[in-house]
Amino acid sequence: MTASKEESSKIVVFDALATEPCVYTITFDYKTLGQLQADFIGKKLNGKGNVLEVRGMAGNAVDEEIHQAVIAGLAKFPGIKVVGSVRGNWTQTIAQKEVGGVLPTLPEIDAVATQGGDGWGVYQAFKSAGRPAPTIVMGNRQDELKLWDDLTAQPGGYDTFSVSSAPGIASVAFWVAQQVLAGKHAPNEMIMPLLTIEGKDLKAWLASTPQGGVATPVYSQQYAVDLIDANAAGRPVPPPVPPSGG
Incomplete structure (x- = not known):
């Protein structure tokens, strides 16, 4: 204005x-967005497990800031390994496709760090691959919140959080x-x-x-x-x- x-x-x-x-x-x-995820995942996994990172668009300053904070935060937990990284471009369909393409090459995944707007797509990729849903950090979109609510209602519940x-x-x-x-x-x-x-x-x-x-x-x-x-x-x-x- x-x-x-x-x-x-x-x-x-x-x-x-x-x-x-x-x-x-x-x-x-956005640095805090990455830090919050790393802290949550590290505590949720008791400092040990495999993490998949779903990033945003290449060359974007926001993507880089979140990524660096996630990596630095997870480094505080020596038992946690980032075993894969894909570009979801903050889009559910792209995240689903990219995660689905890399899953056959990955070991069991315990948690997924995201950048907002791709949690639903990540879940669909795991579901289509017949693999159990890990802890996926959601990104405040309605479809992600609805998915989280539905998963919470299932036996055993579903523990995560959403940030964006x-x-x-x-x-x-x-x-x-x-x-x-x-x-x-x-x-x-x-x-x-x-x-x-x-x-x-x-x-x-x-x-x-x-x-x-x-x-x-x-x-x-x-x-x-x-x-x-x-x-x-x-x-x-x-x-x-x-x-x-x-």
């Missing part, structure tokens, strides 16, 4: 990078632009918390996510103010809260 006078332009960019002095960027900490960026960042960018144009001081770079969904909140998030959609909080003007203030002060931003009833 820009002000009416070119000399006083104010531009807000969300979930992307920009360096001009007039630009305010709002993005997610949230589409609602667009509305945060709108409110940040409104605040900046109203004269509020804001840092040029602001980090938003990722949306992490745990099992106890799964049904609430699933109920609030439309079919084919991606889970996202409803961000208010006040949230944008809190985001600006927290980033300016260098303190943590409160995480998104589950939908009503969560």
Whole structure:
């Protein structure tokens, strides 16, 4: 968004990078996304097991940041081995195809690290290969949350979590632009918390996510103010809260 006078332009960019002095960027900490997965998998497997990594698009900075964090995090668990890596391109059908193609060459897989949006496809690949479903980190898409909910209802349940960026960042960018144009001081770079969904909140998030959609909080003007203030002060931003009833 820009002000009416070119000399006083104010531009807000969300979930992307920009360096001009007039630009305010709002993005997610993708390094944390990788770290959260590595910590969860390491503890879930008690520090020992085989992991398959499903990455995003080659040459993308977000993919590389998540990948490096996953590898560094898993390195803390010497008994865990990354035995395979494929490019799912953040797309269910591609993830299913690529994982299905590599599975015959892999040993038993205990967990799958993903980058968001490919958990459903990964599961379908294991199912088609007649192999037991490992622990798959989900990525907040409705089909992934529904799959997780269905698996949880089966005997023995299914223990995982879901993490990704949230589409609602667009509305945060709108409110940040409104605040900046109203004269509020804001840092040029602001980090938003990722949306992490745990099992106890799964049904609430699933109920609030439309079919084919991606889970996202409803961000208010006040949230944008809190985001600006927290980033300016260098303190943590409160995480998104589950939908009503969560």
